[in-house]
Amino acid sequence: MEVELDRSQLEERFDVIALEVPARRTGELLKKLARDLLNMARRKNVEPVPGNAAAKLILLARTIADVSEVAESAWLESEIRAGTVKVTSFGVCLGYEHFTAEEVLRKLLPAGMEIPSSFEQAGHIAHMNLRDSQLPYKHLIGQVILDKNKSIKTVVNKTGKIETDAWQEFRTFPMEHLAGAKSTVVRLKEHQCFFEFEYRDVYWNSRLQEEHGRLIEALFMQPKNAASAKPVLADCTCGVGPFSLPIAKLVNGVVSHANDLNPASIHWLRKSVQLNKMEEHVLEIAQLPHFNESFEAPSMGSLLVIHEPGDARQFIRNLFQQRHPVTHAVFNLPAAGVELLDCFRGLDYTAAGLPTPLVCCYTFSDAAVDSSGSDGCVADLLMRLAAALGTAKESLRCADVALKGQVSLPSPQINEMVQQALGEASQGCTPVAVRLVRNVAPTRHMFCVCFRVPCKTPPGGDEGVTPAPPSEKRAKLSS
Numbered sequence: 001m002e003v004e005l006d007r008s009q010l011e012e013r014f015d016v017i018a019l020e021v022p023a024r025r026t027g028e029l030l031k032k033l034a035r036d037l038l039n040m041a042r043r044k045n046v047e048p049v050p051g052n053a054a055a056k057l058i059l060l061a062r063t064i065a066d067v068s069e070v071a072e073s074a075w076l077e078s079e080i081r082a083g084t085v086k087v088t089s090f091g092v093c094l095g096y097e098h099f100t101a102e103e104v105l106r107k108l109l110p111a112g113m114e115i116p117s118s119f120e121q122a123g124h125i126a127h128m129n130l131r132d133s134q135l136p137y138k139h140l141i142g143q144v145i146l147d148k149n150k151s152i153k154t155v156v157n158k159t160g161k162i163e164t165d166a167w168q169e170f171r172t173f174p175m176e177h178l179a180g181a182k183s184t185v186v187r188l189k190e191h192q193c194f195f196e197f198e199y200r201d202v203y204w205n206s207r208l209q210e211e212h213g214r215l216i217e218a219l220f221m222q223p224k225n226a227a228s229a230k231p232v233l234a235d236c237t238c239g240v241g242p243f244s245l246p247i248a249k250l251v252n253g254v255v256s257h258a259n260d261l262n263p264a265s266i267h268w269l270r271k272s273v274q275l276n277k278m279e280e281h282v283l284e285i286a287q288l289p290h291f292n293e294s295f296e297a298p299s300m301g302s303l304l305v306i307h308e309p310g311d312a313r314q315f316i317r318n319l320f321q322q323r324h325p326v327t328h329a330v331f332n333l334p335a336a337g338v339e340l341l342d343c344f345r346g347l348d349y350t351a352a353g354l355p356t357p358l359v360c361c362y363t364f365s366d367a368a369v370d371s372s373g374s375d376g377c378v379a380d381l382l383m384r385l386a387a388a389l390g391t392a393k394e395s396l397r398c399a400d401v402a403l404k405g406q407v408s409l410p411s412p413q414i415n416e417m418v419q420q421a422l423g424e425a426s427q428g429c430t431p432v433a434v435r436l437v438r439n440v441a442p443t444r445h446m447f448c449v450c451f452r453v454p455c456k457t458p459p460g461g462d463e464g465v466t467p468a469p470p471s472e473k474r475a476k477l478s479s
Helices: 023-032 075-082 101-108 132-147 206-220 244-251 264-274 312-321 335-345 378-391 413-421
Strands: 012-023 046-049 052-059 086-094 120-122 125-127 154-158 176-182 186-191 193-198 232-235 255-258 282-286 303-307 329-332 359-364 396-397 428-440 443-451
Touching: 012 023, 012 075, 023 052, 120 206, 125 132, 132 154, 132 176, 154 193, 186 206, 193 232, 193 244, 193 264, 193 359, 206 359, 206 413, 206 428, 232 244, 232 312, 244 255, 244 264, 264 303, 282 378, 303 312, 312 335, 329 335, 329 378, 335 359, 335 378, 359 378, 378 396, 413 428
Parallel strands: 125 154, 232 255, 232 329, 255 303, 282 303, 329 359, 396 428
Antiparallel strands: 012 052, 012 086, 046 052, 120 125, 154 176, 186 193, 359 443, 428 443
């Protein structure tokens, strides 16, 4: 049976010592008594005296039973003897509006039940992930979260995992409405760009906002990290554009190819382009032609190339085959992670006269972060990366950095990560930088793995890909 919110259950009454003082001296006395005031959230320390505009009541803390317990007791007692201050009492009434969300839930949920203490926010939506034991109280919890957070207009609860077969392909998840407005079309601002999207249909993680910004800055706004003088990004799993859109708006001289398997993501990316009035910086293509001057960065600003929805693996191979000089590739699909990187098998960038891409891939690992051995996350990630690339694990070298604290994981800052990955190969080994991004569950962490594509990898499913001959066909600018 589901439990509904009854705000009247939160009423609380108690008496406190009050000091009747001249209104003109209220400020002075408040400073003297600062350590002993009521000091409750959303509750004033001063009340009017009924029928006496020349006086005020100063309320003391609940813990004070006698004025002798006040820190400035000698001074206060002299004021009382002089008749300046009168001691009385005041009945405090607290209601629902005086308590925080955590305080309300602690009072209303059964003793011993874990209190939902956090949620992810996307625009006006609060997205919760309630436990089974909390589900009978889900609408109560949703209404409290709605009431206690002014920026929240809608509360939803995830009812399944992104990893389940029905939802994994597009990184979305099933959800149910708990409280507030039922609209799940979100509009928000990140890195000076407006984004609009249907939250039910696309993947969005607001907790990665700082991560997006730091990576953009490290890759394209720090000259010392430059992998190329003319950067060309393959945003392989672009979503609604948290990387590609800010790059096109804020950075000069970059060409960003945006691809996603989810048609809804591409639809909303196009909507956000219009929202930001960026149409003149966008090229939309149905089929990728051979590289030509249409795909060169403009003299001012950057170019965003939006591809039709497609598979990330084929996207990388198409760019190679059509001789697009990709210098960077970002894979922002942690659930698939490094396993997607088998798309680079058989692509010999050096032989094709193309730059060797610097890859930044987000991924999960359930291995231990506090172990530097074979059971640790670094070993796990290198083993999976080697398997994806079809190369020996010994050919990949994790950057050797000083350990911090008790954690055995090399976890450099983004700038350090990029510089390590751009370092010279030592004894034929490809430098790989591994950076811990965040904890997502007690035994699961998100990482960013950064490296240059090795010069020689075995053929993939296409038994090696040969670049196509030049073509005079040019893409059309979006209208």
